[in-house]
Amino acid sequence: MPPTSCDVAVVGGGIMGAATAFWLRRHDPSLRVVVCEAETLAHGASGRNAGFLLLGTHTDYASAIGAHGRSRARQLWQFTQETVQLIRETLDGAAFDLALTGSLIAAGSPEEAERLRRSAELLAEDGAEAVYHDAGDVNRRIHAQGFHGALFVPEGGTMHPVKLVRHLLALSGATALEGARVTAMEPVNRGMRLVSERGIVEAGMVVLTLGAYLPQLVPEAAQFVRPVRAQMLATAPVAPVLGLPVYSHGGFFYLRQHADGRLLLGGARHLHEAEEVGYDDATTEALQADLEAYLQTHLPEIGAPVIERRWSGTMGFSPDGLPVVGTVPGLERATFATGFTGHGMGFSLRFGLLLANRVFERTDSYADLFDTRQVNAAT
Ligand SMILES: Cc1cc2nc3c(=O)[nH]c(=O)nc-3n(C[C@H](O)[C@H](O)[C@H](O)COP(=O)(O)OP(=O)(O)OC[C@H]3O[C@@H](n4cnc5c(N)ncnc54)[C@H](O)[C@@H]3O)c2cc1C
Incomplete structure (x- = not known):
């Protein structure tokens, strides 16, 4: 040849x-x-992947500043803003189900809620839009229980990767x-x-x-x-509960609802850190049970939906x-x-x-x- x-x-x-x-x-x-x-x-x-189009890095803005400094954290935020802008302006969003709903970064603990509240202030100082919701507001907004607060980021959303x-x-x-x-x-x-x-x-x-x-x-x-495994599941269609993607517990859980009602949920890796490394493409019962427990804890309104699919993928983590x-x-x-x-x-x-x-x-x-x-x- x-x-x-x-x-x-x-x-x-x-x-x-x-x-x-x-x-x-x-x-x-x-x-x-x-x-x-x-x-x-x-x-x-x-x-x-879950098709989340989020701004910033995998951590909240206050933590990103702590890790990388104010100027670099601001640049990283702007970089991801430019991604969203380029996607909107140069591509045909309908071809990949683009939904620019914004996202909710929800707190799994009072400490995380405080970091998100602080992130809202820091983002405002840096000219970015984000609104802090207290626990009552966020749980009402997404028909949920147990979140301690949330940051609503109006830019970004979801798409079909x-x-x-x-x-x-x-x-x-x-x-x-x-x-x-x-x-x-x-x-x-x-x-x-x-x-x-x-x-x-x-x-x-x-x-x-x-x-x-x-x-x-x-x-x-x-x-x-280094290779790190991520696992996800998809439920059968349920009544509409989420109007936008939810990233919670420092990004260790991520949840969205498709237009057809199916919920996509991933994460729980932090509960199984020793197993969720390497290139092995497999799901595990223990982690999948934790994903289902998350649904029951935070979205009790949907009952116990049928799980239609479970899968895994390999992410590349840098130091x-x-x-x-x-x-x-x-x-x-x-x-x-x-x-x-x-x-x-x-x-x-x-x-x-x-x-x-x-x-x-x-x-x-x-x-x-x-x-x-x-x-x-x-x-
Ligand atoms: C379950 C899961 C959920 C996720 N959710 C989100 C999310 O909602 N939002 C988000 O921003 N990110 C998410 N991520 C992360 C996101 O998917 C990755 O950051 C992104 O896809 C990385 O893209 P990539 O092109 O660098 O790598 P990849 O998509 O891994 O592409 C690398 C490609 O290289 C190919 N390849 C490997 N070896 C060779 C070789 N020797 N020669 C030729 N080809 C080769 C592979 O087959 C693969 O197709 C998630 C990841 C997973 C696994």
């Missing part, structure tokens, strides 16, 4: 690969872009090679040669968007990302909880992006733009925000 030749090979057909391919072609419609995906498009975390990946790739015009696991890479002449299960791919530049799987191809990247961008050691024509730490959708479209800008050596105001040097400085 003759080699497949292209200007840029994107390795990994999840949301980050699709978003990168989209922007590469927007920058230069004549560019030949190939996306190599080991399985089928969106086979990884991007095809298994698989449809979004497919939409972006269709718009990009990139060639998607499914079943093309890349097993080796080497520099050749003024480009790169990839060995894939569908033959050799020769590319001027390579962008690795492999999520948690990056260390399987680039072992040195294990310092930047500081933020995504990482870098150059593969020894391969100056290969860029990688990983470590979205359970929050890739909020970073998605803007992150693809950042990666495309990096390929074209264009200026990007966020170029240093996720650079590996920042991780090195923080660890």
Whole structure:
């Protein structure tokens, strides 16, 4: 089989690969872009996630400031705002069920409620919109019990992640090679040669968007990302209770309701930390029971709905909880992006733009925000 030749090979057909391919072609419609995906498009975390499009990082804003400093936390918030804005302005939301309802970040304890109340103040000072609800308000608003308060963030919402990946790739015009696991890479002449299960791919530049799987191809990247399992379930349709996605207990639970009434619930990983690591794609009875207990505790109005589906996925967690961008050691024509730490959708479209800008050596105001040097400085 003759080699497949292209200007840029994107390795990994999840949301980050699709978003990168989209922007590469927007920058230069004549560019030949190939996306190599080991399985089928969106086979990884991007095809298994809850479709929350949230602002900020995986923690509340007050905690993000504590972890990363005020200026960086503000930039991270703005970055995710830009994702939502780009999704709204450059894509056809109907193609991927975009619902810009805003979100509720609900508190599982009085301490968390206090952090959310403080987050509302800090966000207001930084020019962002967010409204604190006390316990009575939040529980009334979503027909729930037991939440101690909540932050309503009017921007963001939900979408269908698989449809979004497919939409972006269709718009990009990139060639998607499914079943093309890349097993080796080497520099050749003024480009790169990839060995894939569908033959050799020769590319001027390579962008690795492999999520948690990056260390399987680039072992040195294990310092930047580790695999963490997430489990979810979907109920049969129930009466409408939630008008917007709910992210609670510091993000350790996330719950939304589809237009057809089905509830999607994920999380409980913190209750099973030792088991929920690695690449094993499986659900466990113990964790799934905790998800069901959460429904009974917080949404008693819905009774005990039938559980129609249970599934898992592998997320890539970074040491500081933020995504990482870098150059593969020894391969100056290969860029990688990983470590979205359970929050890739909020970073998605803007992150693809950042990666495309990096390929074209264009200026990007966020170029240093996720650079590996920042991780090195923080660890
Ligand atoms: C259950 C679950 C719920 C989640 N909920 C949310 C949510 O609601 N909101 C949110 O923002 N985030 C959520 N996340 C996290 C989000 O899904 C990820 O941050 C995001 O999908 C990461 O995208 P990615 O493109 O970097 O990685 P992935 O989607 O994992 O894509 C990597 C791709 O690379 C492929 N691949 C692997 N090895 C190779 C190889 N050698 N050669 C070629 N291809 C290869 C894989 O098959 C995969 O398709 C959730 C994750 C899970 C698992």
